[in-house]
Every structure is written in structure tokens, then in C-alpha cells.
Amino acid sequence: MNDRDTPEFALPRSRAANERLHALVPGGAHTYAKGDDQYPEDLAPVISHGRGAHVWDVDGNRYVEYGSGLRSVSLGHAHPRVTEAVRREIDRGGNFVRPSVVEVEAAERFLATVPTAEMVKFAKNGSDATTAAVRLARAATGRRRVAICADHPFFSTDDWFIGTTPMSAGIPDEVNELTVTFPYGDLAATEEILSRYRDEVACLILEPATHSEPPPGYLAGLRQLADRYGCVLVFDEMITGFRWSEAGAQGLYGVVPDLSTFGKALGNGFAVSALAGRRELMERGGLRHSGDRVFLLSTTHGAETHSLAAAMAVQAVYAEEGVTARLHALGERLAAGVREAAAGMGVGDHVVVRGRASNLVFATLDGNGQPSQEYRTLFLRRLLAGGVLAPSFVVSSALSEADIDHTVDVVAQACAVYRKALDAGDPGPWLGGRPVKPVFRRLV
Incomplete structure (x- = not known):
């Protein structure tokens, strides 16, 4: 048992893939915000594939995903109208x-x-x-x-x-x-x-x-x-x-x-x-x-024609399907659920959801109400173990209400552990390794 509550969640294949990445790619990723230093130690999933609001890692785990593609995939992965527009242009030369x-x-x-x-x-x-x-x-x-x-x-x-x-x-x-x-x-x-x-x-x-x-x-x-x-x-x-x-x-x-x-x-x-x-x-x-x-x-x-075709398809989907309104509705449901779950576990002043409903982020605050990378690490570990990949709570329109409800349930479980750490005055026993780090820092 890793902290008296749940079995240890491990990602051996992702860990091996991250080592290969670091050997070949500076930082182990092509965007610093995707680096494994942004995730709990040895718990940075390497993605195999995605569809809609879900992604699968190379260890075979499925996650409800937020902040998809650093906010770029707002319609969900492999959206059929977008991929069809891209295929059409690829066959005509790019x-x-x-x-x-x-x-x-x-x-x-x-x-x-x-x-x-x-x-x-x-x-x-x-x-x-x-x-x-x-x-x-x-x-x-x-x-x-x-x-x-x-x-x-x-x-x-x-x-x-x-x-x-x-x-x-x-x-x-x-x-x-x-x-x-x-x-x-x-x-x-x-x-x-x-x-x-x-x-x-x-x-x-x-x-x-x-x-x-x-x-x-x-x-x-x-x-x-x-x-x-x-x-x-x-x-x-x-x-x-x-x-x-x-x-x-x-x-x-x-x-x-x-x-x-x-x-x-x-x-x-x-x-x-x-x-x-x-x-x-x-x-x-x-x-x-x-x-x-x-x-x-x-x-x-x-x-490139296929990327421009993707952009035109995205704009058509937004206009015809009311995507912006859906993003706001999903975000409002998520924000309300997370706030209720946090308050119910006594950490409503420490796990804080902020932002426009279509672009939600969360803050993890310590016992003094200050932003804490240690408490963020604890929170992210619990989300990952519950099948939620969420460096933020930025929604995509592919999310279902069931996805949101599952996320809220996992957040509630994470908040229960968060409360224990606050009561102990030390999140250390729940971190599983070094804390996550800010992207912009002078030294490694």
C-alpha cells in the first residue's frame, strides 16, 4: 500500500518510454509544458492514442483527459468531420x-x-x-x-x-x-x-x-x-x-x-x-x-492544405453545433461538482477552481492558503490513479456528463487524501517522490 488507502499506481512502460525520450529529445518532450517534470515522479503517462475525450497510455490505462493538446483539441481527438476534411486534402497533395x-x-x-x-x-x-x-x-x-x-x-x-x-x-x-x-x-x-x-x-x-x-x-x-x-x-x-x-x-x-x-x-x-x-x-x-x-x-x-482544411472544418463544427456553448455548459457542471466535492471533504479553501467555464484551471493551496507544488503533486497522483489526466480542468466538447461525474468522484477521493495531508501538516508521505515543478525556472 502506498499511503494506507490505495494500491500503488505504476506506469512501467511509460517510465521506460520517458527514459528513451530523454535520451533522444532535450527535456523528454517537444513542449516544456508536456515534460515529465510537470507530473508526479514516474507517473507521467506516455500516450498511445486518443479518441474523443479519452486517451490511452502505453501501459494500457484509459483516462478522461482535460487540457487536451495544451488546449488545442477542443472538439476531442479524431473528430470525424475534421479527420475527414484532412483525409480529403491529403489525397489531393499537401x-x-x-x-x-x-x-x-x-x-x-x-x-x-x-x-x-x-x-x-x-x-x-x-x-x-x-x-x-x-x-x-x-x-x-x-x-x-x-x-x-x-x-x-x-x-x-x-x-x-x-x-x-x-x-x-x-x-x-x-x-x-x-x-x-x-x-x-x-x-x-x-x-x-x-x-x-x-x-x-x-x-x-x-x-x-x-x-x-x-x-x-x-x-x-x-x-x-x-x-x-x-x-x-x-x-x-x-x-x-x-x-x-x-x-x-x-x-x-x-x-x-x-x-x-x-x-x-x-x-x-x-x-x-x-x-x-x-x-x-x-x-x-x-x-x-x-x-x-x-x-x-x-x-x-x-x-499545408490539410491543416487549413482542418481549420475550416473546425469553424464549421463550432458554428453549426454550438460548440462554445457546450464547452461552457460542461465547464460549469465540472466546476460546480469539483467545488462541492472539495467543500464536502473540508478542502474547499485549498482546492480552488478558477477561470471561465470553457477554460478552467485549478489551484492547490497549502495550510496557509499559499500555492503549493507539493499539494499539486498529491492531487495529480490521485487523479491519475483514478483515471483522470488533468493538468488543468480545461474541457473539450467530446466530454460526456458521465465523464464529468466520474471526474468529480475521483476529485472527491483526492480531496479526502488532501484533507489528511493538511491535518498532518505535511503532504510528504503522499507525494511518492519529488514534487512537480514550474515550467519556467532557471535551473533544472
Whole structure:
């Protein structure tokens, strides 16, 4: 028995596969957030396959999965309409020496879905799209500094952002000095930054919403500040795109940025992202203007037909099947159940669900109400043992009510152990090894 309650849950084949990964792939994964350091020691499942809201690991265990593909698989794995659209295009060839007609069809579909934008250019990942937005803003304004929202966790793998994190090794200090930060929800503090660096800030870039709703008038106020100080307003809609509304947060809140970036849910797991925005700005990366040319986005695989077909199918499914509303309904059921289970076990102030219903995360707090990686480890171990893979509680539309109810039952069991650890004043006996670690840290 591993802690007086349940048999030890072990993943020997996943453990062996992780060792092979570390021998060949730096970090053992191609995304740091998928690293095995984000999971309890020796309990990082390596996935065999997935369908709908479930995944299977190489040890043969099935899990109800949350946060699928780092929030990208919002319709569930192997969604039939998406995979059929992809198969259709693969049989016709995927990449040519000239644009495919699929590129114009995908652009028309996207701009009909996000009518606040006038032009769009596709890429394969979000980092390229946000960096293109920054480059475009610098070219348009002739300014060097970038102002990023300090309260949002990730914008790009490129130097202008990563230099601001603890993992800034390899990035020159003079590059880091060109990025400044502003706090979310505080217009006065943002204006102070713009005033301090008057005529130096090329753009304000932020997620329009995250774990909390924007304060009343906040986004409109940012729009006014950007206009007043002559900088470009960029919305990073990688997460809010589709999960907040089909047209993103800008469609929901009615505030139009100069540029915006989309990805994740856009392809339901297929590699596609988008930079969209005002024609006047976007055309600087084109051929129909008289100014200096901007090398905006130019990627060999940026317009692979099967990924664009996936994006068009995703947008059709969202529009025709009311996916955003379903995500919110599922998330509300899950949040209510988790809160009730936590409260029932006496840990309602320690296992806390936050965020918009379509984008839920959870916090694990210690006896003093402080975020705790140790208690997160305990909680994740119990979820995994109960067949729930949940680095977050971000839902997909493939979840059933039975999946949600099972998750709540497992959470209740986890909370019972959480209560024991709190009463003992030490989660150590329930960790099974080292605690999980934050993604952004200076040392291994």
C-alpha cells in the first residue's frame, strides 16, 4: 500500500518510454509544458492514442483527459468531420510551388468567422504569429520597445518574450531591455509605462482575458491608450479564440485590436495558427504598398492544405453545433461538482477552481492558503490513479456528463487524501517522490 488507502499506481512502460525520450529529445518532450517534470515522479503517462475525450497510455490505462493538446483539441481527438476534411486534402497533395485554392477558401472562412479582422496570414504555431505581430508593429511605428502583459504566462518562444522569463539563458541583455511589462486590469499603470517610454513603445500585447473577466471598460480603455500614444494593440487569442466565442474575445467584448493571433483550437490538434488584423497594417507584409517591405510570415509549411482544411472544418463544427456553448455548459457542471466535492471533504479553501467555464484551471493551496507544488503533486497522483489526466480542468466538447461525474468522484477521493495531508501538516508521505515543478525556472 502506498499511503494506507490505495494500491500503488505504476506506469512501467511509460517510465521506460520517458527514459528513451530523454535520451533522444532535450527535456523528454517537444513542449516544456508536456515534460515529465510537470507530473508526479514516474507517473507521467506516455500516450498511445486518443479518441474523443479519452486517451490511452502505453501501459494500457484509459483516462478522461482535460487540457487536451495544451488546449488545442477542443472538439476531442479524431473528430470525424475534421479527420475527414484532412483525409480529403491529403489525397489531393499537401504543399505546392504556388498557393492552393484552399488558401483563399481558408482565408475567406476565417475572416467571415472573425469579422473584426480584414486580412489574415496562416502559420504553423502561435509563437511565429505573435512574433510577426511584434515585427509588424515595430515596422509600422518605427519604435523598438514591446509592452507585454506581466500577468499572462506565455506569448512566444522568441527572444522578445523568453528573455523576460527565468529561462533567459542565451538571450542578450540588450534584447531583454527592449521588453517592458504592464499589469492586467490597471489602465493607470499602463499609461504610466506608455508615458515613461513615450514614443518608444511599438505595441501593447496581451491575452484579452484569462482566468478572470476583464474589468468593465478595461479593454476599451486599452484601445484608447493605444490610440492616444500611437502604439499597436495586439490581442493574443490563442486560448480565447473559439473558447470565448467563435470570433474570439474581441467578438465577445466588442473591442477591436489592430492585430490578433489565433491558434490552438483553430486546428483541433492540427498545426495551424493565424495572424489577423487591419488591412493597413497587414498589407505592409504584402506587395500592394509603397513603403519598406516587412518580412511578415514566410514558412514552407505555413499553408499545408490539410491543416487549413482542418481549420475550416473546425469553424464549421463550432458554428453549426454550438460548440462554445457546450464547452461552457460542461465547464460549469465540472466546476460546480469539483467545488462541492472539495467543500464536502473540508478542502474547499485549498482546492480552488478558477477561470471561465470553457477554460478552467485549478489551484492547490497549502495550510496557509499559499500555492503549493507539493499539494499539486498529491492531487495529480490521485487523479491519475483514478483515471483522470488533468493538468488543468480545461474541457473539450467530446466530454460526456458521465465523464464529468466520474471526474468529480475521483476529485472527491483526492480531496479526502488532501484533507489528511493538511491535518498532518505535511503532504510528504503522499507525494511518492519529488514534487512537480514550474515550467519556467532557471535551473533544472
